[in-house]
Amino acid sequence: MSGRVLVGVKRVIDYAVKIRVKPDNTGVVTDGVKHSMNPFCEIAVEEAVKLKEKKLVKEVVAVSCGPQQSQETIRTALAMGADRGIHVEVSGNDYETLGPLQVSKIMAALAKKEDAQIIILGKQAIDDDCNQTGQMTAALLDWPQGTFASEVTLDGDKIKVVREIDGGLETIKINTPAVLTADLRLNTPRYATLPNIMKAKKKKIANVKPADLGVNLTSKLEVLRVEDPPQRQAGMKVETVEDLVGKLKESGKV
Amino acid sequence: MWLNLTPSRRLLSLRWSLIQYRNITLENTTRKAAVDKVLSAFRTICGKDNVSLGEAIREQHGKDESVHRCRPPDVVVFPRCVEEVSALAKVCHDHNLPIIPFGTGTGLEGGVGAVKGGVCFSLRNMDQILDLHPEDFDVTVEPGVTRKALNAYLRDTGLWFPVDPGADASLCGMAATSASGTNAVRYGTMRENVMNLEVVLSNGTVIHTAGKGRRPRKTSAGYNLTNLFVGSEGTLGIITKTTLRLYGVPEAMVSAVCSFPSVQAAVDSTVQILQTGVPIARIEFLDDVMIDACNKFSSLSYPVTPTLFLEFHGSERSLEEQVSTAEEITQSNEGSDFQWARDAETRNRLWKARHDAWYAAQALRPGCKAYSTDVCVPLSQLPQIIVETKKDLLESRLTGPIAGHVGDGNFHCLMVVDPNDPDELHQVHLFTERLARRALAMDGTCTGEHGVGLGKRALLCEEVGPLAIQVMQGLKDSLDPRNLMNPGKILQRGEL
Numbered sequence: 001m002s003g004r005v006l007v008g009v010k011r012v013i014d015y016a017v018k019i020r021v022k023p024d025n026t027g028v029v030t031d032g033v034k035h036s037m038n039p040f041c042e043i044a045v046e047e048a049v050k051l052k053e054k055k056l057v058k059e060v061v062a063v064s065c066g067p068q069q070s071q072e073t074i075r076t077a078l079a080m081g082a083d084r085g086i087h088v089e090v091s092g093n094d095y096e097t098l099g100p101l102q103v104s105k106i107m108a109a110l111a112k113k114e115d116a117q118i119i120i121l122g123k124q125a126i127d128d129d130c131n132q133t134g135q136m137t138a139a140l141l142d143w144p145q146g147t148f149a150s151e152v153t154l155d156g157d158k159i160k161v162v163r164e165i166d167g168g169l170e171t172i173k174i175n176t177p178a179v180l181t182a183d184l185r186l187n188t189p190r191y192a193t194l195p196n197i198m199k200a201k202k203k204k205i206a207n208v209k210p211a212d213l214g215v216n217l218t219s220k221l222e223v224l225r226v227e228d229p230p231q232r233q234a235g236m237k238v239e240t241v242e243d244l245v246g247k248l249k250e251s252g253k254v
Numbered sequence: 255m256w257l258n259l260t261p262s263r264r265l266l267s268l269r270w271s272l273i274q275y276r277n278i279t280l281e282n283t284t285r286k287a288a289v290d291k292v293l294s295a296f297r298t299i300c301g302k303d304n305v306s307l308g309e310a311i312r313e314q315h316g317k318d319e320s321v322h323r324c325r326p327p328d329v330v331v332f333p334r335c336v337e338e339v340s341a342l343a344k345v346c347h348d349h350n351l352p353i354i355p356f357g358t359g360t361g362l363e364g365g366v367g368a369v370k371g372g373v374c375f376s377l378r379n380m381d382q383i384l385d386l387h388p389e390d391f392d393v394t395v396e397p398g399v400t401r402k403a404l405n406a407y408l409r410d411t412g413l414w415f416p417v418d419p420g421a422d423a424s425l426c427g428m429a430a431t432s433a434s435g436t437n438a439v440r441y442g443t444m445r446e447n448v449m450n451l452e453v454v455l456s457n458g459t460v461i462h463t464a465g466k467g468r469r470p471r472k473t474s475a476g477y478n479l480t481n482l483f484v485g486s487e488g489t490l491g492i493i494t495k496t497t498l499r500l501y502g503v504p505e506a507m508v509s510a511v512c513s514f515p516s517v518q519a520a521v522d523s524t525v526q527i528l529q530t531g532v533p534i535a536r537i538e539f540l541d542d543v544m545i546d547a548c549n550k551f552s553s554l555s556y557p558v559t560p561t562l563f564l565e566f567h568g569s570e571r572s573l574e575e576q577v578s579t580a581e582e583i584t585q586s587n588e589g590s591d592f593q594w595a596r597d598a599e600t601r602n603r604l605w606k607a608r609h610d611a612w613y614a615a616q617a618l619r620p621g622c623k624a625y626s627t628d629v630c631v632p633l634s635q636l637p638q639i640i641v642e643t644k645k646d647l648l649e650s651r652l653t654g655p656i657a658g659h660v661g662d663g664n665f666h667c668l669m670v671v672d673p674n675d676p677d678e679l680h681q682v683h684l685f686t687e688r689l690a691r692r693a694l695a696m697d698g699t700c701t702g703e704h705g706v707g708l709g710k711r712a713l714l715c716e717e718v719g720p721l722a723i724q725v726m727q728g729l730k731d732s733l734d735p736r737n738l739m740n741p742g743k744i745l746q747r748g749e750l
Contacts, residue, residue, distance in 0.1 A: 016406055036410055076410050188598045194412035194502040195569075 003058030005048045006116040007082065008107060009041040011066055011073040012127045021228050027096075028226065037073045040122025042080075042189040043182040047152060048120050049081035050187065056154045057118065059083050063110060065103055067091040071205055078200035079192035085205035086110065090217065094210075097219035099128070102210075104136035109213035111141060116177065118159070123148055123181040134181035144174035147181040285371050288349040289328045296331055296373075299341045304332040304379070315356050315366065315374040319421065321625045321673070322364030322708050327354055327374035334379045336452060336460060336494045343492065344458035346373050346738060353456065354740050355488040357397055357427030362626060363707025365431065365487050369742035375492055377426070383407050384495070385467075391500045392449060392469045397426035397493060404498075413500040416441040419703065420612065426493040431705040432485030439528075439661030440535045440567070441501060443703070448484050452495035456734040460494075469497050482729070487705050488740035490733045504535070504567035508577055509601040510594035512564065512584045513557045517541065517644075518637045519587045520560045524660045525633050526583045532576050536565035537661040538608050541644065544615070544655035544668070548607035551614035556607060557590070562660070563608045565601075611657045615668035618653055622670045627654075627686050629693035630664040630702030639696055643667065643689055650685055652678075664702035691716070711746045 013019065014034040022029055037045075048060045062077035064070040065088040074085035088106055090098055111119055124131035138145035146152070146161030150169065153160040163170045164183050192200075210217050238244045248254040296305045306312070307329055316326030328351075333339045346353050352372025359366060368374060381398030388411045395404060402422045405414050417428065418435035427433075429451065434443035441447070449471075450464035462468070463479035483490055514520040524537055539562055540548070546558045562584070566576045581592050595601045607614075616624045631639050640656065647654045647667070658665025667689065669682045690700040690713045700706075700713035715723050727745055730737075737747070 014407075016403065034407070079412070190598070191409055191414070191503045192412050193505045195505060197412045 002115040002117050004114060004116050004118075005051065005057045005060050006107065006111055006114060006119045007041070007044050007048045007060060007062050007077065008103070008119070008121040008133065009045060009062050009064050009073050009077050010038040010122070010125050011035050011064060011070045012038045012125055015039060015126055021226055025225050025227060027223070035069065035073075037076050038122050038125045038127075040124060040126075040182055040184070041073075041077075042122075043184070043186050044120040044122050044180075045077045045080050045082060046187045046189040047149075047180075047182055048118075049190075051118075051152075051154065052081065052083075061086060061114060061116075063088065063107065065090050065098060065106055065210075067095055074205050075197075075200050076192060078203045078205075079197045080190060081196070082203075084203055086114075086208055087205050088208050088210060088213075090210060094217045097221070098217065099219060099221060100130045100132035100136055102215065102217050102219065104133050104140055105215045106210060106213060107133070107137045108140040109215055110208075111137075111177070113213070118176060119143075119179045121179070121181050123183050134179050138179040141177075141179070143177050143179055145179045145181070146172060146174055147179075148183040149180050150183050150185045152180060152186065282371065285351065286328065288351055289371075289373075292345050292349050292351065292373075293329065295345045296329070296342060299345070300331055300333050300338045304334070306330045306332070312374070315354075315359065315376055316368055318359045318361040318364060318366050320362045320364045320707070320709075321623060321671075321679075322367055325367035325369050327352075327368035328371045330356075330374045330376055332376050332379050336380075336454065339375065339377075339380075339454045339492055339494055340458040340460050342373070342375065343454050343456065347457045347736065350736055350738065352738050352741050353492065355397075355430070355492045357424030357430070358400060358421065360421035360423045361427070361431060361707065362628070362704040363431075363701070363709055365705060365707040365740070365743055367708060367742075369708070372738070372741075377424070377492075377494070380494065385497075386411070387469070388413060388500075390469065390471075391502075392497055393500055394450075394469075394495055394497045395425050396495055397424050399425055401425055401428065408500070412503050414503050415447075415498055416501055417444055417447060425498065426496050429484050429496045430487055430493055432703075434659075434662070434664075434703040436536045436538060436659055437565075438659060439537060440533055445481060445484055447499040448480055448496055449499055450495075450497035451480055451483050451493055453483055453491035453493055455491045456736065456738045461491075464497075471499075485705070487707065487743050489730060489744050490739060492739075505569045506567075506573055506596070507535070507601060508566045508573050508594055508596055509604050510564045510566075510577065510580070510592040511556070511604055511607075512562050512592055513590040514560045514562065514584075515588050517560045517640050519589065520562050521633070521637045521640075521660060523562065523584045523587045523589060524636075526587075527580050528633070528661065530579055530583070532566075532579050533568070534564060534576070534580065534661065535567040536563070537659070538563040539656070539658045539660040539665065540608065540611065541640070541656040543653075544611060544657050545607070547614040547618050547655050548611060551617045552606055552610050554607055562589070563605060565605075608657070611655070612668065615653075615655050615670055618655070619670045619672070621672070623673045625669045625671060625682060625686075626704070627667040627669065627689055628664070628701050628704040629690055629698055630662060631693050631696045631698030633660075633663045635696040635698065636660060636663050636665070639692055639698075640665065642692060646685060646688060650681055652681060652685055654685075659702075662702065663698070687713070706744045708743060711744065714744065715746070 014036045020029045051057045060082040062074050062082040062085045064074050121134045148164045149161045150164045151162035160173050312326035315330045317324035352370050354368050354374045356374050356376045377397035380396040382396045385394040400422045419433045429448050432444050542558050545556050595604045653670040654667040671682050706714050
């Protein structure tokens with residue numbers, strides 16, 4: 001067993017930013033807007049680093065797909081304790097249309113190339129909320145998956161995963177190699193400290209192109225329009241119960 | 255008292271009250287007329303959606319988290335930039351309207367109450383984090399930025415702003431009240447960590463207290479205007495930007511809890527730990543009443559005696575040294591073995607008692623509100639003042655668990671009081687005054703962190719003395735000759 005963990009980290013608009021739709025409704029404003037690592041990816045990195053600190057895995061490799069700026073996201077993962085990074089260069093139109101299917105093909109190819117034992121991803125990205133990449137990656141590799149993980153325990157060559165599901169918690173045991181996706185309560189990610197940020201500058205980030213991995217980035221999806229959610233309408237005050245019933249009947253709700 | 259006067263004196267006193275009443279009513283009518291006149295000017299300056307006369311909005315902006323009753327302004331404006339603040343202030347100045355700056359409304363001394371009505375400037379729309387310089391450890395923020403929002407923004411940089419009062423307060427508001435937090439013992443209070451301010455004065459003039467954009471780590475250029483406005487509680491100007499000193503996030507943290515047989519033992523340990531030069535980050539004291547409340551509220555089982563909660567920051571190696579030195583000291587003062595924790599989850603559980611203290615205190619008497627006292631004395635006086643205060647609480651039959659930042663000599667009695675019982679409220683008021691005077695008698699201050707606001711104006715006079723008060727009044731008169739900036743706070747004018 002290689003003892004190598006691959007962690008996917010995505011660069012997204014920071015969760016605290018007020019999102020604005022572009023005037024031409026083709027997307028949201030990203031220029032000059034603060035970006036940072038997807039919060040669920042932070043949890044994934046933290047889990048991988050914890051496994052390494054417990055000496056259950058040997059190496060943590062952070063992977064990001066995107067333009068030049070994705071390297072900053074990888075650096076943050078390195079500052080949190082990842083050993084090295086892989087930047088898969090995707091820019092321009094390819095980046096605009098990059099989605100879970102393409103990313104999962106990339107992750108699958110890298111998993112084979114790097115002989116990864118475990119892939120940990122965030123359960124979903126806060127910009128598209130797809131919640132698909134982990135599942136697709138597992139399917140492409142024909143690996144078991146432990147998604148929505150709120151607790152992960154390595155047990156020999158198996159992994160026990162406690163999953164958050166609608167009905168409560170489900171515990172499963174899966175073989176390695178496997179794909180895990182991190183849910184909110186898996187851990188509390190550490191802050192990057194200055195000494196670690198400085199050390200991270202010396203860690204290596206390899207540059208790879210999707211074509212080198214034999215991945216075709218063509219998307220089968222086309223975004224037609226992006227709109228704001230409808231503005232909340234003002235409420236109405238009525239004087240009597242009869243008025244209320246009348247208004248409800250008028251609107252066809254009763 | 256009125257009945258003790260002779261009939262003719264009673265008549266004079268009655269006449270004087272009536273004249274006062276008429277003057278106040280006249281003042282109110284004049285002011286309301288002025289407000290009507292300026293509304294259209296306000297709407298032109300910041301847009302009509304950002305001017306509110308709504309009763310609910312005004313009430314929201316007339317109170318904070320203190321026990322002082324709501325005193326709503328006549329109108330609330332929501333400027334979006336310093337130019338709008340300046341223009342609005344000019345209009346208020348021209349019409350003699352009081353100006354009350356409002357950040358997050360989380361103050362504890364009634365600082366935002368519009369005692370003479372006027373215009374509340376809610377600064378929440380100005381919420382940008384500007385000019386972060388990680389290599390220089392400084393950042394500039396607008397009043398709508400709270401301390402948690404800033405630290406979330408900084409999380410990738412390895413930096414943080416450590417001043418942490420209980421509430422998620424506006425940083426400019428924290429500058430205005432000279433706020434402090436649990437780790438002041440290591441990182442200081444706002445006084446030490448504000449490098450520059452942009453302030454709008456009562457007539458609309460915009461100044462930069464250390465010069466525009468300047469952020470040297472130290473300076474000896476001219477009068478220290480920055481620290482004049484820090485702690486001025488909105489009575490000298492509206493703070494629209496603050497430049498803050500940042501610190502590196504600690505590499506590692508260790509938390510520990512230790513119980514003691516007496517208050518003296520706990521405080522002696524604190525003094526000795528500080529004397530040995532351990533750069534302790536947090537050292538919090540909870541008395542037996544407080545611990546008991548926390549045990550009940552959070553289902554814990556700490557021994558019900560005076561307890562210290564400690565936190566150490568540093569590199570792995572320095573932590574070992576700090577913890578072992580501190581443990582030696584506490585053990586020599588009959589402290590219990592340390593319960594301690596390294597990782598975030600266990601540390602949080604260990605400190606949960608301290609974090610929930612406010613709620614635990616209120617839970618002692620459901621339906622009651624909590625009011626926090628706030629005195630600060632030299633360290634050596636701490637055991638005596640706590641012992642005397644606990645005696646006073648017992649004799650006055652008041653519920654007042656104690657929690658404090660002993661590293662600074664600062665402690666809070668969380669007075670749990672029934673807001674509908676005027677007798678009890680009065681007793682608490684008297685107790686608080688006795689406590690403040692006790693602190694003053696020990697070379698201390700009547701307010702370590704919360705500010706003077708409405709309730710401590712008389713105590714401030716006792717604390718600094720009439721001559722210093724005259725100087726303060728002179729500064730106030732020079733910067734705000736018409737007394738428009740948050741009237742009725744900090745300084746008394748011999749009226750209300």
